[in-house]
Amino acid sequence: MAEIEFTHVTKVYGGETPAVRDLNLKVGEGEFVVLVGPSGCGKTTALRMVAGLEEITDGEIRIGDRVVNDLAPRERDIAMVFQNYALYPHKTVYENLAFGLRMRKVPKDEQRRRVEEIAGKLGLADMLGRRPAQLSGGQRQRVAMGRAIVREPEAFLMDEPLSNLDAKLRVQMRAEIARIQKALEVTTLYVTHDQVEAMTMGDRVAVMRDGVLQQVDTPQRLYDAPVNLFVASFVGSPPMNLFEATVEADGSQLVFGETRLDLGSRSLRDYSGRRIVVGIRPEEVREASGWDGARVRGRILLVEALGSEQLVHIEIAATPLERADLVDAAAQPPGPSLGVEDLERSVTLLGRFDRHLLLTPGEAVEVAIDARLLHFFDLETGAALPAANVQAVAGVAG
Amino acid sequence: MSAVAVTRPRSRKRLRKAGWNALALLVLAVMVFPVYWMVTTAFKPGHDILSYTPQFFPTHPVLSNFTDAVHQQFFWNAVKNSLIVTSVVVVLSLVLAFLAALALAKFSFYGRKPFIVVILGVQMVPLAALIIPLYIMMSRLHEVDKLSGVIVMYLTFALPFAVWTLRGFLLGVPKELEESAMVDGATRFGAFVRILLPLLGPGLVATSIFAFILAWNEFIIAYVFLHTPEKQTLMVWLASFTTLRGTDWGPLMAGATLCALPVIIFFLLVQRKIAFGLTAGAVKG
Numbered sequence: 001m002a003e004i005e006f007t008h009v010t011k012v013y014g015g016e017t018p019a020v021r022d023l024n025l026k027v028g029e030g031e032f033v034v035l036v037g038p039s040g041c042g043k044t045t046a047l048r049m050v051a052g053l054e055e056i057t058d059g060e061i062r063i064g065d066r067v068v069n070d071l072a073p074r075e076r077d078i079a080m081v082f083q084n085y086a087l088y089p090h091k092t093v094y095e096n097l098a099f100g101l102r103m104r105k106v107p108k109d110e111q112r113r114r115v116e117e118i119a120g121k122l123g124l125a126d127m128l129g130r131r132p133a134q135l136s137g138g139q140r141q142r143v144a145m146g147r148a149i150v151r152e153p154e155a156f157l158m159d160e161p162l163s164n165l166d167a168k169l170r171v172q173m174r175a176e177i178a179r180i181q182k183a184l185e186v187t188t189l190y191v192t193h194d195q196v197e198a199m200t201m202g203d204r205v206a207v208m209r210d211g212v213l214q215q216v217d218t219p220q221r222l223y224d225a226p227v228n229l230f231v232a233s234f235v236g237s238p239p240m241n242l243f244e245a246t247v248e249a250d251g252s253q254l255v256f257g258e259t260r261l262d263l264g265s266r267s268l269r270d271y272s273g274r275r276i277v278v279g280i281r282p283e284e285v286r287e288a289s290g291w292d293g294a295r296v297r298g299r300i301l302l303v304e305a306l307g308s309e310q311l312v313h314i315e316i317a318a319t320p321l322e323r324a325d326l327v328d329a330a331a332q333p334p335g336p337s338l339g340v341e342d343l344e345r346s347v348t349l350l351g352r353f354d355r356h357l358l359l360t361p362g363e364a365v366e367v368a369i370d371a372r373l374l375h376f377f378d379l380e381t382g383a384a385l386p387a388a389n390v391q392a393v394a395g396v397a398g
Numbered sequence: 399m400s401a402v403a404v405t406r407p408r409s410r411k412r413l414r415k416a417g418w419n420a421l422a423l424l425v426l427a428v429m430v431f432p433v434y435w436m437v438t439t440a441f442k443p444g445h446d447i448l449s450y451t452p453q454f455f456p457t458h459p460v461l462s463n464f465t466d467a468v469h470q471q472f473f474w475n476a477v478k479n480s481l482i483v484t485s486v487v488v489v490l491s492l493v494l495a496f497l498a499a500l501a502l503a504k505f506s507f508y509g510r511k512p513f514i515v516v517i518l519g520v521q522m523v524p525l526a527a528l529i530i531p532l533y534i535m536m537s538r539l540h541e542v543d544k545l546s547g548v549i550v551m552y553l554t555f556a557l558p559f560a561v562w563t564l565r566g567f568l569l570g571v572p573k574e575l576e577e578s579a580m581v582d583g584a585t586r587f588g589a590f591v592r593i594l595l596p597l598l599g600p601g602l603v604a605t606s607i608f609a610f611i612l613a614w615n616e617f618i619i620a621y622v623f624l625h626t627p628e629k630q631t632l633m634v635w636l637a638s639f640t641t642l643r644g645t646d647w648g649p650l651m652a653g654a655t656l657c658a659l660p661v662i663i664f665f666l667l668v669q670r671k672i673a674f675g676l677t678a679g680a681v682k683g
Contacts, residue, residue, distance in 0.1 A: 103583030
């Protein structure tokens with residue numbers, strides 16, 4: 001086991017804008033770190049640089065005590081699982097699993113012992129004689145995993161290994177990979193574009209955008225205290241509700257639509273008279289009865305029943321966030337609905353409501369918004385303003 | 399009524415299918431008949447060959463045509479020459495085309511696109527337009543009437559196709575396979591030999607068949623470039639049965655049958671290796 005460390009790592013392809021910019025990241029021994037971000041954010045490039053499949057333009061990557069910048073992939077003692085598995089089609093499952101051992105001149109008996117052990121653990125024991133074409137998607141995925149495990153490498157690198165599986169199998173393999181990683185305690189760097197995968201699997205999650213690392217933290221911290229609008233909008237499903245508001249009364253009040261919200265202890269004195277971005281997680285948008293906080297009147301647009309709960313789209317009067325460049329494109333909330341004259345500038349709030357509430361589209365509704373649960377962001381830079389102490393409040397409110 | 403309405407389109411479909419099948423059989427007959435005629439004529443005695451009522455089956459088969467053909471002057475010379483030319487062309491075109499295709503498929507370099515286009519382009523120039531300038535060029539290089547000259551000529555015609563075909567096969571092998579092998583502990587060359595090469599088998603076979611057929615069956619270039627009887631290839635040797643006094647059909651057909659055999663044998667030997675879709679299962683689920 002070894003740690004992986006990026007120090008000021010930059011990757012530039014042929015003089016264009018860098019794919020990875022000044023990346024500093026440390027994956028501790030036995031730690032599971034997930035690199036996540038929208039496609040083209042540089043996460044795969046970062047991973048491939050660790051594997052040695054991509055040259056490092058600037059900076060330094062260390063695996064254990066060794067700087068690996070100039071080492072060939074085979075000298076780095078890492079194993080990689082590819083998005084498309086990259087099984088050798090002309091070799092049997094056994095040969096696929098044993099390939100890395102053979103390359104490293106492990107004695108034949110030892111090879112056999114290790115391959116059979118892994119095959120047993122992964123439920124591939126009956127398939128050692130088959131070729132990849134004769135396996136199902138899940139089995140191929142397992143062979144790809146097995147090929148990495150059997151080597152007993154210093155670290156695992158995984159490049160979206162689950163994205164070719166169907167939804168159900170993906171959830172199952174997600175848990176299986178996390179379990180295997182915990183059992184083996186192998187340092188793992190895992191790349192995905194799926195924030196749910198990132199949140200559920202990683203000890204820590206590193207969010208990247210346009211080649212720049214945005215934030216590295218535990219999934220919970222990332223969710224509760226995003227450092228900027230991008231992370232706030234990227235992490236969480238359904239995404240955080242975002243809209244603009246004005247800070248008034250010397251920083252003690254927030255005004256949007258007809259609502260005037262007392263900020264209490266969370267004074268925004270420095271932003272008095274300016275516009276900021278307000279964010280609130282769907283589960284913190286509550287039907288007014290029985291909850292503290294400012295009442296905001298709205299109208300129900302749509303109710304999506306999920307069984308355990310319902311997702312409610314509520315239109316309220318507020319100014320939609322127009323800085324699309326600051327948020328994750330995929331997570332942009334639906335635009336204001338047309339044809340509602342009395343709400344000149346409206347925002348659709350997404351709320352997770354208890355399934356027992358009877359709600360019908362078109363109905364007027366009042367939601368409670370607790371100022372202590374709000375996230376604030378600078379409208380210019382997208383940076384988070386003094387963090388909301390969600391944990392503490394949730395404890396009180398719940 | 400309804401039954402009629404249902405069966406009518408079906409029977410029409412069946413009729414159409416039968417029509418296509420009949421056409422295919424006709425085309426097959428037209429293609430196969432000359433071959434059949436060649437082989438049967440090879441076994442017919444002279445008077446049967448020249449009789450005005452065509453003999454569709456040799457009623458009194460003889461082998462004399464074959465012995466005549468084999469004992470014809472320069473036969474063994476021609477066999478030797480053809481074998482040399484063909485084997486050298488096959489081997490060289492495989493090696494050169496493979497390396498060229500590798501460069502085109504796996505590396506990016508300045509002028510790659512134009513190069514690919516030119517490879518396709520040169521194949522469109524008709525042979526007849528090239529043969530005189532080529533002859534002049536080769537004679538300046540003192541390569542006329544030499545097997546090496548003919549080999550070079552054949553390579554110029556075999557290579558574009560071979561490079562193009564192999565490039566397609568190489569592009570079909572996902573780059574992750576090599577990368578995975580390299581991460582697993584293979585060198586770049588090792589990944590290439592252990593992973594890429596076995597997957598290219600069908601491509602190499604297809605290319606070698608093409609080169610074999612081209613070099614073995616070529617007539618015009620060999621006829622123009624090789625003057626001395628000792629240096630002629632089999633196809634030119636076959637032409638020697640046609641003389642000023644007429645054509646000796648029996649031995650000619652026997653010779654032609656013998657000449658066709660190696661191609662068929664070579665194809666039968668390697669055709670099992672043409673297992674397209676060998677990369678199935680490498681990637682994706």
